[in-house]
Amino acid sequence: MGRKLLTEHINVPGIQGYEVYRKMGGYASVEKAVKTMKPEEVVEEVKKSGLRGRGGAGFPTGMKWSFLAKPEGVPRYLVCNADESEPGTFKDRYLMSRLPHLLIEGMITSSYALGANTSYIYVRGEYYYVIAILEKAIAEAYAAGWLGKNIQGSGYDLDLYVQPGGGAYICGEETALLESLEGKRGNPRIKPPFPAIAGLYGCPTVVNNVETIAAVVPIVNQGGDAYAAIGIGKSTGTKLISASGHIKKPGIYEIELGVPVEEFIYSDEYCGGILNDKKLKAVVAGGSSVPILPTDLILKTAAGEPRLMTYESLADGGFATGTMLGSGGFIVMDETVSIPKNLWNFTRFYHHESCGQCSPCREGTGWMEKILHKIVDGHGSLEDIDLLWELQRKIEGNTICPLGDAAAWPVASAIRHFRAEFEEYVKHGEKIKDVKYYFHTNNMDPAAAYSSL
Amino acid sequence: MTTEIKFNAETMATVQQIIARYPAGKQKSALLPVLHIAQAEFDGWLSPEVMDYVASILNLQPIEVYEVASFYSMYNLKPVGKCLLEVCRTSSCWLRGAEDVVKHIEKRLGIKEGETTTDGMFTLKTVECLGSCGTAPMLMCGAQFHENLTLEKVDALLDNLRRENKRKTYFDDVVIESY
Structure with a gap:
């Protein structure tokens, strides 16, 4: 079994609530960050971790954070992209509804690192029940002194709000999301300027995916180097894979990056093989947008190497023979699919x-x-x-x-x-x-x- | 049918709380959440009068509301039944039988996709991926996800909804079935 950095406690009864989450070590990253670290030290750990954006693009998170402009007297914002709508992807819903405090903890630690005093979680409107779960957890976090003024006596203030979307895939694109959060149609903006310079309300803004922000929690707790020790090469840490389609065990799997694709599809630890023992025809490995690959190319690269669940291995061969890890929306198609x-x-x-x-x-x-x-x-x-x-x-x-x-x-x-x-x-x-x-x-x-x- | 288009005091207080989440002068940010509330309060859809009312609350031009309401798929610009059945039709749901679910509902209710039953109980709509791919096929009614659907489960659901005879909204409490 691989290490679980995000979902280790997901099956603990009552983990949705503050008391149990705290008892299992929750909010330690906030405590550590606001009491013992400078904001730039938190950014440094995230850089060291090699964490890459988990929404799909895979851009290094620490680098994205370091681009954030810091003009005097201008507010900065952290916005969490929970507009999960890439077909085949359902990991963020799983994480938010089962471990709402993990996202909130990540938001506080990350907002502290970026110097944001107001942050928003933009959740797709179709997940309205998840919004209710998050709002309940946020109220608990305020009551316990993790949000609001002078968090844990540190002098750091943060307000955190949840914003519903209206049903539009495009709002997963970060500038469309910001337009939507400003109450407009979700039309993406021309870049530059990037949100790091002019984002929400024209202020410097970082937009990160739910899973990315959740990963900041183990990174701060264990240190960036420990996180980077998991995985292969530039694919560090763990990744939530949303497995669906013609497999015996659809669901969310937290994997250490580097698991062979063949093992992921056929092992009982993960997908458990093809539904009704049919033959595999094709896989869309990272959400509907990434190139579809036939059986021979998804299991092995064109050079005959076993294909691994990493950013690099899945992309091996470029688009001629490879694909992308994307959002980790892993859609499996059996031989009967047209x-x-x-x-x-x-x-x-x-x-x-x-x-x-x-x-x-x-x-x-x-x-x-x-x-x-x-x-x-x-x-x-x-x-x-x-x-x-x-x-x-x-x-x-x-x-x-x-x-x-x-x-x-x-x-x-x-x-x-x-x-x-x-x-x-x-x-x-x-x-x-x-x-x-x-x-x-x-x-x-x-x-x-x-x-x- | 609701006659007067006006939020009650409690709803108005909620709207004011939402406006307070944003910096001063940025009350337009409240538009999407307030439209959701308005739709739930006023019979499940946004008439021009309802949208004008929302515009007046947020100090916006009516066009700013219309252009947003018409952009996003969750806002209904025509009346809908008490139970809007939103069946996911994309990728994994399609692979696992979404077309059969749609055809079955059409047959059971005697309506086509996009139509409402004559008793005003059900509207059938197909929608793009709802992020429930591991529990496909699925449909959403109000805030509730109905997952791992079989045609038998669809029948039972339609019977239950008819028996309950209640308007479903995105603000309903839900039962979390599975992952």
């Missing part, structure tokens, strides 16, 4: 969620969705497959925010690795509609399903 239909489902998502600011994304995602619908509906042509390829290339890199890229990558990778299946759809014309959206409704393997047409 890749074109799955891609249509993903692309419909991006079209629905595009904020509409940039033409390549607004128009391109809709165009791709229509072409994919045409293909899976049996009216596609070989030229349509080429057109899809061209379209995604024209979206990628041509938008204000990464939603355009996120919409392009699944299309590019599906065509790159599964072009033959798209051609199969085109070949069979309207008869393809007889193939169910997934074949196991009829308990058929795909080859038999296609050849029966």
Whole structure:
């Protein structure tokens, strides 16, 4: 069993409440930080830990913190990004609803490090019940003297609030989140300036994911070096993986970075193998935006090395043969899944969620969705497959925010690795509609399903 | 139906508490939370009159409210049934049978996606990923997640909701089923 830095006590009865959380060592990082460390020493430990943003981008957290501008007389803000909505990702909901005080503790310690006196947790609106859990825990933290004026006699003041979103994937993009927190549409801002210079209300702001902020707690408690000793290379510490799809044991797994992908999928400690003992067809390893990989490339790199659950190993081979760790939303597809239909489902998502600011994304995602619908509906042509390829290339890199890229990558990778299946759809014309959206409704393997047409 | 569009004193106090979370002059930040409250208070949707009322409370132009309410998927700009069934249709839920759940509800209730039953009890809506992928397929009704759905569970849920005959909101207490 790997070490659990975040979820060690998650099954302790009553851990949602302050008393039990405190008894299990909770709020020690706040005590240590505000009583024995200068803010910049906390930043230094986070830098040493090698912690990388757990929301998806994987940017080094300590470096992000050190960019924060500190002009005199201007407030600074820490905003927690709890707008978890990357398809396949549900770790933040798990963490916040089961261990609300861990996030609050991380918010206090991190706010102290950044010199923020007001901080916000922006939670997607669909998680309203999680907001209720967090607000209860925040009230307990105030009552126990961990929030408010002069925290634990240190002279440090912090107010912490929870903000609901309104239902928009784009608000997971940090500048769209800030717009939304200011009561506006979630349109991403043009950068620079980055939030570290001009963020919430134009003030210097750090936006971090829930899991990133939670990880600050063990980093401060045990020291950055101890955290960095876990994992492989630049993939330090532990990561929450949201495992879903056709596996025997879907759920959240806290892994030490470096577990082999094959072990993660097949070991009873993690996913427990493929549902109904079918064969593995493909995996989306880091949330719907990252490239889909077929079985051979997800289990081993193109060079034949075992693929590991690290930022570097999953990215090995670039987008030609690799993918990304992303948010850790690990979606497993068995042999019965129709890749074109799955891609249509993903692309419909991006079209629905595009904020509409940039033409390549607004128009391109809709165009791709229509072409994919045409293909899976049996009216596609070989030229349509080429057109899809061209379209995604024209979206990628041509938008204000990464939603355009996120919409392009699944299309590019599906065509790159599964072009033959798209051609199969085109070949069979309207008869393809007889193939169910997934074949196991009829308990058929795909080859038999296609050849029966 | 609610006739007068005005928060009661208790709700107004909650709204004032929300406004106090932000720096002076930044009361526009309260817009999303206050719209959620307004939707829950006024029959589950935001009529132009309700949005104008919210604008007046927050000292905003009505357009600032309309453009926000129309951007986010959780705000209903048309009347909905007492129970809004929000079925997740994305990726993992789709892989685990979300289309079957939608078809089953359509058949049971005699409505199509986006429609409301004639008795005003149910509205069926499909939504994008709700972050419940490990317990797919799922739907949300009010604040409650209904997870690991089977068609039998859907039937039981619809029966229960009809028996309860209560408007569901995002502020309801929930039972945490599983992870």
